[in-house]
Amino acid sequence: MTLPSRNIFRYKTETRQSMHSLSPFMSDDVVPGVNHSPVKAPRKVPRSPYKVLDAPALQDDFYLNLVDWSSHNVLAVGLGNCVYLWNACSSKVTKLCDLGVDDCVCSVGWAQRGTHLAVGTNNGKVQ
Template identity: 80%
Template sequence: MVSSSTPEKSPLTPPIRNIFRFKTGSRRPYRSISPYDFDGALPGVVSPPPKAPRKVPRSPFKVLDAPALQDDFYLNLVDWSSHNVLAVGLGNCVYLWNACSSKVTKLCDLGADDSVCSVGWAQRGTHLAVGTNNGKVEIWDALRCRKIRTTEGHGLRVGALAWSSLLLSSGSRDKTILQHDIRAQEDVVSKLTGHKSEVCGLKWAYDDRELASGGNDNRLFVWNQHSMQPVLKFSAHTAAVKAIDWSPHMHGLLASGGGTSDRCIRFWNTTTNSHLSCMDTGKSGGFLTHL
């Protein structure tokens, strides 16, 4: 394990002491809000007083320095685990930053012939998937800093990853989505085709019933657990669909964000196959992370 106080030097990467340096400032309390309000109340129930609008700080409370972070819209190089550990792909290496201890660990180095294109934590536990420019998917036990498996099957870079409880899905520039089961001997248990361009967004629903995928073809697809073709197709976006998220509170509620020339966040009901609403953000909606 490598900490920020005892950096490990490598000729292929910048010194760890220059990575994830942060500044501490004032931190305001966070209050979650929902975009959905209910009109009216049950008979005999007194409605609570309206909440004051949430104030979003204009300045961050931490700033992490991340040299060699690729400026590429289609890559997914940052992911936060349920154990409060941030994984970041920098060049051909993956680093972990523990938000509780501020400790920095260099998890892996792919070598000079490959680079990191995506990282994705399993929903629970300490497994981290790493998608590479050469089309491979590596699965690491981050707690032990040990590689568990390397899977192949993609012909081009793997820029999108998404875990369900049992499967790991990987999306590639080769236009395909591969399903991996780390319990199975085979590298790939199924292959999903339908996008006409690079798959840059993937997200499993919280109940593992549906997988949403977004592509550089401006399409948003929904797949079920057993489908080999998309069961729903949405084409309202006018730019690449990278940002995708499911509501953890309402089954079938899906949000998607389009790129710079689209600027919209759209809400969908996959149960009724309907478009619910659209919000123009006035800038790129491609970085939506959570509802």
């Protein structure tokens, strides 16, 4: 008794091809298992920081989004009841708004173009 074929859709015998046989970048004379890409030098990370974000009273709460970077290289930071903007190109800090003593910043978010900033408050309002 003969066993049936493993695959009923097999019409010809399999040919053993290189893994890269259809790749336009690899040729058949490449030795399999050998990586021919150049070795990158390890990245050097400086031990001292380039810039330090000094944000006193920045709340450490997972549910708050108090920092957002715009496409125009401006960082918005919500600290307590105020929002500050830091321009990374000029290193200039600007106080954008003060919500008053009865409210605090819960979220800041730039629009995609980086020209408008939404500020979510503790009272449930978006400004």
